[in-house]
Amino acid sequence: MPQITLYFLQASRSIRIAWLLEELGLDYEVKFADREAGKAPQWLKEEAGGLGKFPTLRDGDVLLYESGNITEYLCDTYDKSHQLLPPLGDSxxxxxxxxxxxxxxxxxxxxxxxxxxxxxxxxxxxxxxxxxxxxxxxxxxxxxxxxxxxxxxxxxxxxxxxxxxxxxxxxxxxxxxxxxxxxxxxxxxxxxxxxxxxxxxxxxxxxxxxxxxx
Ligand SMILES: N[C@@H](CCC(=O)N[C@@H](CS)C(=O)NCC(=O)O)C(=O)O
Incomplete structure (x- = not known):
């Protein structure tokens, strides 16, 4: 089982994180939900936890929401060559x-x-x-x-x-x-x-x- 789970709401910013995970070459599981009356279904909010907005990501014990925050976390943790986000100290x-x-x-x-x-x-x-x-x-x-x-x-x-x-x-x-x-x-x-x-x-x-x- 991959340790990363991406809680993915259809037609949403969730694609940003799936794309980033692919760029990083990471293995991840997708918990996908279609929208119900335009909103995220209750089961996805309960299963993901956090703010109840998507994307939400779980990496082992770490739970993250906000696509920008998830992006920084994934880059800082896994982008060892700093291809996607230059390192601290680089302008x-x-x-x-x-x-x-x-x-x-x-x-x-x-x-x-x-x-x-x-x-x-x-x-x-x-x-x-x-x-x-x-x-x-x-x-x-x-x-x-x-x-x-x-x-x-x-x-x-x-x-x-x-x-x-x-x-x-x-x-x-x-x-x-x-x-x-x-x-x-x-x-x-x-x-x-x-x-x-x-x-x-x-x-x-x-x-x-x-x-x-x-
Ligand atoms: N600023 C947040 C926005 C998250 C957000 O509002 N996501 C929308 C989809 S794009 C959502 O989860 N909507 C479902 C709902 O409100 O039920 C981010 O960048 O992750």
Missing amino acids: KRYAVLQWIHASEATYALHALAILYARRFQKDGDPAKTEEALSINVQKDLDYLASELEKSPGKFIMGDEVTAADTMMEFNCDFVFAMELGTQGRKWPKIEQYVKDCQGTESWVKAQKKTGHKL
């Missing part, structure tokens, strides 16, 4: 950590504001709310596109996948799939980036093993 570490944090604290925040407005806004004009909130999403995407232009390779930090990509790929795929704030605009550089991420052997393996689909 490139903070360039990667910046994306790990931005993926949740900025990119997901701005996109989810629109999803929640779509779901929960009762009064006023939802289209106007979405248009106003889309400014943040579009600025975020413009910035990512400009950073990808500057990258010496097809991924954020260059030609090799890093933890910046294992976190950010989901944000881009999700925003495009749900058209969250895109307002008809296209970002071909980011569309190509998503294709390149999803074309890696490790992402393909993660998708097959988990059954992830948006």
